[in-house]
Amino acid sequence: MNSIPVVEIESSTELKTKTTQTTCPYCGVGCGVTAHVTPTTSGPKVTVEGDANHPSNFGKLCIKGSNLADTLGLETRLLHIQCYAIKTSVNLLIGILQLQRLPIIPAIH
Numbered sequence: 428m429n430s431i432p433v434v435e436i437e438s439s440t441e442l443k444t445k446t447t448q449t450t451c452p453y454c455g456v457g458c459g460v461t462a463h464v465t466p467t468t469s470g471p472k473v474t475v476e477g478d479a480n481h482p483s484n485f486g487k488l489c490i491k492g493s494n495l496a497d498t499l500g501l502e503t504r505l506l507h508i509q510c511y512a513i514k515t516s517v518n519l520l521i522g523i524l525q526l527q528r529l530p531i532i533p534a535i536h
């Protein structure tokens with residue numbers, strides 16, 4: 428009896444979902460959130476759910492937390508240090524502040 432050969436094809440273009448444990452930024456409760464980010468051809472698709480193991484919320488989220496994926500984004504978030512709207516490093520920023528601020532401290536005190 429002939430059987431149909433089965434060939435397993437490994438897809439190198441498979442879009443993998445990245446899961447991150449984080450906290451809700453909206454209030455001081457600090458509920459645990461599990462965020463799933465899946466790359467798609469039209470941009471990343473983000474979904475969130477309550478972290479079942481987090482002691483603040485045990486998997487539950489209020490209306491604000493459950494809508495995090497729709498209300499937060501990276502478009503307007505500061506993702507790196509800037510000085511006068513120019514991306515910089517911590518050391519350079521400290522140097523700039525020292526040059527600007529140190530001379531006026533004796534004048535204040």
Ligand code: SF4
Binds near residue numbers: 455491
């Ligand atoms: S999910 Fe609701 S209660 Fe929890 S931290 Fe966010 S805003 Fe606060």
